[in-house]
Amino acid sequence: xxxxxxxxxxxxxxxxxxxxxxxxxxxxxxxxxxxxxxxxxxxxxxxxxxxxxxxxxxxxxxxxxxxxxxxxxxxxxxxxxxxxxxxxxxxxxxxxxxxxxxxxxxxxxxxxxxxxxxxxxxxxxxxxxxxxxxxxxxxxxxxxxxxxxxxxxxxxxxxxxxxxxxxxxxxxxxxxxxxxxxxxxxxxxxxxxxxxxxxxxxxxxxxxxxxxxxxxxxxxxxxxxxxxxxxxxxxxxxxxxxxxxxxxxxxxxxxxxxxxxxxxxx
Numbered sequence: 244x245x246x247x248x249x250x251x252x253x254x255x256x257x258x259x260x261x262x263x264x265x266x267x268x269x270x271x272x273x274x275x276x277x278x279x280x281x282x283x284x285x286x287x288x289x290x291x292x293x294x295x296x297x298x299x300x301x302x303x304x305x306x307x308x309x310x311x312x313x314x315x316x317x318x319x320x321x322x323x324x325x326x327x328x329x330x331x332x333x334x335x336x337x338x339x340x341x342x343x344x345x346x347x348x349x350x351x352x353x354x355x356x357x358x359x360x361x362x363x364x365x366x367x368x369x370x371x372x373x374x375x376x377x378x379x380x381x382x383x384x385x386x387x388x389x390x391x392x393x394x395x396x397x398x399x400x401x402x403x404x405x406x407x408x409x410x411x412x413x414x415x416x417x418x419x420x421x422x423x424x425x426x427x428x429x430x431x432x433x434x435x436x437x438x439x440x441x442x443x444x445x446x447x448x449x450x451x452x453x454x455x456x457x458x459x460x461x462x463x464x465x466x467x468x469x470x471x472x473x474x475x476x477x478x479x480x481x482x483x484x485x486x487x488x489x490x491x492x493x494x495x496x497x498x499x500x501x502x503x504x505x506x507x508x509x
Contacts, residue, residue, distance in 0.1 A: 259314065259378060259381070259437075259445055259446070260314045260315065260318075261435075261436075261437035262437045262438060262445070262446055263307050263310050263311040263314065264307075264308075264311050265340040265341070265435065265437065265438075266303075267304045267307030267308045267311060267330070267331075268304075268339045268340050268341035268345075269304075269341045269342055269345050269362075269366075270300045270301070270303040270304035271300070271301065271304035271308075271341070272341045272345040272346050273300055273341075273345035273358075273362060274297045274298070274299075274300030274301040274303075274304060275297075275301075275493055276297075276345065276346070276347075276348075276349055276493070277293055277294075277296055277300065277349075277355070277359070278294065278297040279349055280293045280294070280355065281294045281297070285352055292398060293355070293359075296359065296394075296395055296398070299388075299391040299392075299395070302391075303384070303388045303391070304331070305327055306387070306388075307384060308327035308330045308331055309327045310380050311327075311330055312324070312325045312326055312327050312330060313380075328501065331497075332497070332498045332502065333498070333502070335494070336484075336486050336490045336494055337485075337486075338484060339481075339484065339486065339490060339494075340435070340481070340482050340483070341481055341482075341486075341490075342362070342427075342430055342431060342481045343427050343478050343479075343480065343486065344358060344361060344362055344424065344427040344428065344430070344431075345358075345481075346481070346486060346487060346490045347424070347427065347487070347489060348489060350420070350423075351416060351420075352416075353406055353413070353416035353419070353420040354416075354419075354420040354423065354424065356399050356402040356403060356406065356417070356420070357403070357417065357421055357423075357424045358420075358424055359395060359398075359399040360396070360399035360400055360402075360403055360460075361424060361427075361428050361460070363392055363395035364396050364456055364459050364460060365428075365431045365452070365456055366388070366392045366395075367389070367392050367393065367395075367396050367459075368452040368456050368459075369385075369447060369449070369452060370385040370388055370389040370392060372448075372451070372452060373447050374386045374389065375444075376444065376445055376446075376447070377444035400463045403417060403463050403467050403469075404463065404466050404467040405467075406467070407464070407466075407467025407468050407469040408466070408467050414468070414469075417467070417469065421464070421469060421472060422472055425472040425475075426475065426476060426478050427477070427478050428477070429477025429478070429479065430477060430478060430479045430480075430481060431449065431453075431456070432449050432450055432452070432453040432456075433449070433477075433479060433482075434448070434449050434450065435482040436483075438482075
């Protein structure tokens with residue numbers, strides 16, 4: 244199977260290809276992470292709920308990867324068209340553009356809930372803007388995804404409140420999770436090169452949604468009797484392919500079958 248290296252990917256239709264790829268990678272990686280909870284949830288109802296959220300994320304990823312593949316195939320004369328599977332399974336860690344928060348280990352239930360809440364709240368306001376993108380395909384994917392993400396925000400927000408305003412142990416765990424995750428939230432609002440050019444009305448100005456996201460987070464944390472972490476140093480790099488060690492382990496597991504048995508069909 245023919246693969247493409249990082250430089251080849253970066254040279255193709257920088258906008259919107261890399262932009263779409265960033266959105267696809269976000270959903271794929273967090274979807275894979277959340278799928279690790281399947282059959283391990285604290286109770287059957289929540290096990291099913293988090294598994295369904297993982298499926299929603301994988302569904303979003305598929306829609307974005309399919310569109311990214313269309314962009315590649317329409318811009319390059321190749322003997323074999325690139326597919327969504329090629330983009331998901333045949334790229335190395337340095338070629339992925341997902342936010343760092345999506346690749347972090349799940350940790351305990353509180354940390355997973357915090358991660359879902361921070362990321363889904365960002366997606367919620369992001370998709371609210373993206374549905375007005377001049378790119379009709381992106382707008383359509385955003386409109387469909389927004390319905391799912393609305394539930395993700397509500398579900399995870401309710402859990403934040405439940406844990407924060409619960410027992411001494413549950414409050415301690417969610418406080419620790421919020422503090423640990425907070426330094427990974429800043430990257431959401433720092434635009435990458437492929438997110439520039441907002442005058443085209445294709446991409447979204449991520450800086451413009453920061454206040455809405457912050458107000459939502461504040462309101463949920465206040466209801467949960469939790470404090471908002473203070474300003475400080477933020478991690479970055481995921482959008483440009485600089486990742487934590489955790490992504491390599493995710494890809495080793497997720498991509499094994501496709502790389503070991505090229506052209507495999509179920």
